[in-house]
Amino acid sequence: xxxxxxxxGGLVQPGGSLRLSCAASGFTFSSYGMTWVRxxxxxxxxxxxxxxxxxxxxxxxxxxxxxxTISRDNSKNTLYLQMNSLRAEDTAIYYCAKDTETYRYxxxxxxxxxxxxxx
Amino acid sequence: DIQMTQSPSTLxxxxxxxxxxxxxxxxxxxDWLAWYQQKPGRAPKLLIYxxxxxxxxxxxxxxxxxxxxxxxxxxxxxxxxxxxTYYCQQYYRYGLTxxxxxxxxxx
Numbered sequence: 180x181x182x183x184x185x186x187x188g189g190l191v192q193p194g195g196s197l198r199l200s201c202a203a204s205g206f207t208f209s210s211y212g213m214t215w216v217r218x219x220x221x222x223x224x225x226x227x228x229x230x231x232x233x234x235x236x237x238x239x240x241x242x243x244x245x246x247x248t249i250s251r252d253n254s255k256n257t258l259y260l261q262m263n264s265l266r267a268e269d270t271a272i273y274y275c276a277k278d279t280e281t282y283r284y285x286x287x288x289x290x291x292x293x294x295x296x297x298x
Numbered sequence: 299d300i301q302m303t304q305s306p307s308t309l310x311x312x313x314x315x316x317x318x319x320x321x322x323x324x325x326x327x328x329d330w331l332a333w334y335q336q337k338p339g340r341a342p343k344l345l346i347y348x349x350x351x352x353x354x355x356x357x358x359x360x361x362x363x364x365x366x367x368x369x370x371x372x373x374x375x376x377x378x379x380x381x382x383t384y385y386c387q388q389y390y391r392y393g394l395t396x397x398x399x400x401x402x403x404x405x
Binding site: 214216223224225226229231238239240241274279282283284285286288289290291 | 343347394
């Protein structure tokens with residue numbers, strides 16, 4: 180059974196940093212693209228960043244480019260999101276999601292971790 | 299980025315109703331479109347991919363259609379478990395984009 184478990188969320192001041200983790204199990208982690216999607220309180224889904232399959236190519240939404248860095252440790256089956264220069268508008272639930280083998284839609288999601296940026 | 303626009307934003311319906319949600323893309327995405335269902339406090343769940351292919355385990359009352367720039371999600375007979383918010387997502391090109399969501403409410 181595929182499982183994705185996010186951690187690392189919390190309260191951080193504007194301008195601060197936070198690193199999210201997503202521990203994966205139940206599938207061959209290194210063979211799949213992985214993605215971060217966020218959802219601000221009461222709002223819709225926003226794609227944040229992703230790995231383009233096993234190629235290692237990374238992609239970012241314009242809203243986080245230059246501030247967030249996605250990475251992965253295939254030996255630990257873990258996806259990361261390093262978030263720097265955080266702003267109030269980054270406040271959201273952050274979900275990690277597993278891509279399908281070939282395409283960039285998401286067949287499994289974690290339960291999410293809440294990031295609150297506030298002074 | 300490709301913009302995805304869903305309509306309506308909110309839909310009030312009764313159990314047993316046929317429900318249709320529309321998703322329009324700002325340019326052709328061929329059929330690289332997925333639909334998700336999200337319930338309050340829960341992660342999204344994949345319903346349909348490639349515009350019309352039902353994900354394994356999803357009830358057959360859900361169906362998708364369309365190509366190019368216009369797509370629809372149809373629930374043939376609305377069930378109590380279907381009251382939720384639905385999102386479309388294009389995966390034709392990075393940056394991936396979602397529609398703003400359609401909330402299906404009890405009438």
